[in-house]
Amino acid sequence: MSTHLSWRRLLIWSATAAVMIAAPLVFTQGFAVSMLSQMGIAIIFALSYNMLLGQTGMLSFGHAVYFGLGAFFSAHALNAIGAGTFHLPVSMLPLVGGAAGLVFGVIFGYITTKHSGTPFAMISLGIAEMVAACSLMFPSFFGGEGGISTDRVVGKALMRVDFGPAIQVYYLIAVWCFVCMIAMYALTQTPLGRMANAVRDNPERVRFIGYNPTHVRFLMLSLAGFFAGIAGALEVINFELITAERLGTVASGNVLLMAFIGGVGHFYGPVIGALLVTFLQSALSNYTQAWLLYFGLFFLVMILFAPGGIASLITLHQPAAQVRKMGRLAAPYAGAAAAAALLMLGLVTLVEMIYHLETKAEQVGTVMTLFGRQMDAATVPPWLVAIGILAAGVLLLAFASRFVRAAWSDITVAVNSAREA
């Protein structure tokens, strides 16, 4: 059984590595490599956040502090390497970020982990605000509004790898991402990792089986700080710039969203969340100014209908796949997807017209192009059409969801009878 499982695990990790190696060869558009690099960084960051939220039950509003401080220390270290006063291969810079993240994890962890639940969340928010305030007070270290800029093409090139081209940076990030993923997964399979789950489930009971939940939380937060710092250092290498907003509460909220959308209950959940959120943020923002609104709506829909995140949706379908009933869902899902697409078409049209009138109409007039069609947002017909499409979408989705429910009740019957057999 256990050998079978470790073979499966080896297969999953090998496939992950293969995907990471092949990704920039498949996606060759100009922005793809940059986005893939950001995804790798986001994966490390989101997984490190989930060491707190998903594994230890600590809701932190200040995890970007460790990412940001790791990044700033790395930026100064990189500048010192460039000046010849510090010697370290650029590929090993994440160790500097990790060390900084670890040190601040130890310091702030000592203060915050005596508490759990809401008090912990509030203190983490307080520390995030405090560090953000410090970043304004010490412009020599944090670089003020402009941040700290740096140059990654320093030191000796090893086999002509000098990290000038973005593709080299991607592979550096990919290697670190892969190593960190394995390390963080391995951590879940240790006595500390298991006791972190116990602390998440029931911190009081942990005391009566010999463990101090404060120590468990402290160690998990320190280690999470370490990995967040590594992600911060990679961010510095990737962008050659770090500004104080990367350690602020918005950045902390962002990593929370990634972990939550992906699913905090599964190890791979935050990986999915990091990929999806990074993609949405960079792709969506290319197309529309209203992308933050869409992103917020997406998050809202996830919380309402899939509070366990995307990973929980996958888990939900596993029994159906086991009894080979996934086909039963295909038609109802297709119908629901079509209805949802219609709903979104109406909604997006309305939102874009409002945005156009509010932000652009004064300069370019009220005529706009959307989905390849010209329309005048100052006239009534486009509004009526959009509202009609939206209403039709809502009604059709309600209708389609009946068939989805019927399919699921069939599957539940099949799963139950398979269990009894």
Added chain:
Amino acid sequence: MAASLELTEVHKSFGKTAIINGVDLAVEKGERHAVIGPNGAGKSTLFNLISGRFPVTSGTIRLDGHDITSMQPQQINHRGLSRSFQITNIFPKLSVFENLRCAVLWSLNYKYSFWQRIGGLQDARERADELVGMIGLAKRRDTLAGVLSYAEQRALEIGVTIGGGADVILLDEPTAGMSNSETADAVALIRNVTVGKTLIMVEHDMSVVFGLADRISVLVYGQVIATGTPQEIRGNKAVQEAYLGAEVD
């Protein structure tokens, strides 16, 4: 015989309300000792004081001669005392096996290790599997604790309590809310897992108390009004008046 657990003049007040009013109690090594008393007598509070969940207001508690008064629960646990809870208190999102493996980790000295693979710790796995069998949940080994039936959760609660191999076991109403047959199973389990250990339990079911206990202490209004063998307690006038009433007539 030496006293395993000894309470001297223990007091506990919440604000101005005194719940425990000068309890003296000596539990001998290897005995099964029941604490009975009417609702609100302070039985659960007494357990919370002994196990370190609450600090005492005054008095001393000794475990094997060492002062453990107002130590942290985990420190008391390290000294060989473990307790269960009246309201089931387990790790609901972990499997039965993982619950028990967590319970044995400290006693096997793995502490906060993040450099060992838990799957490779053979002694922890064997001990946890032994416990799974002992509490009769072999078929439920990989089920999440949160979805077990009530009686199964109570059995797991006992398993988690004894997992660390403590010599002194405190069980808080282990059969509360169980049917007759479930109670019989629970009594057999308790008898089985406390062989060679010191057991102190709070229990309302008198058949369980008189069937299991070597000695009984009666707690009324935060004071021990009598301690003795089941026979002595049955015959004690003060106990009859204060508590047992018609039941033993």
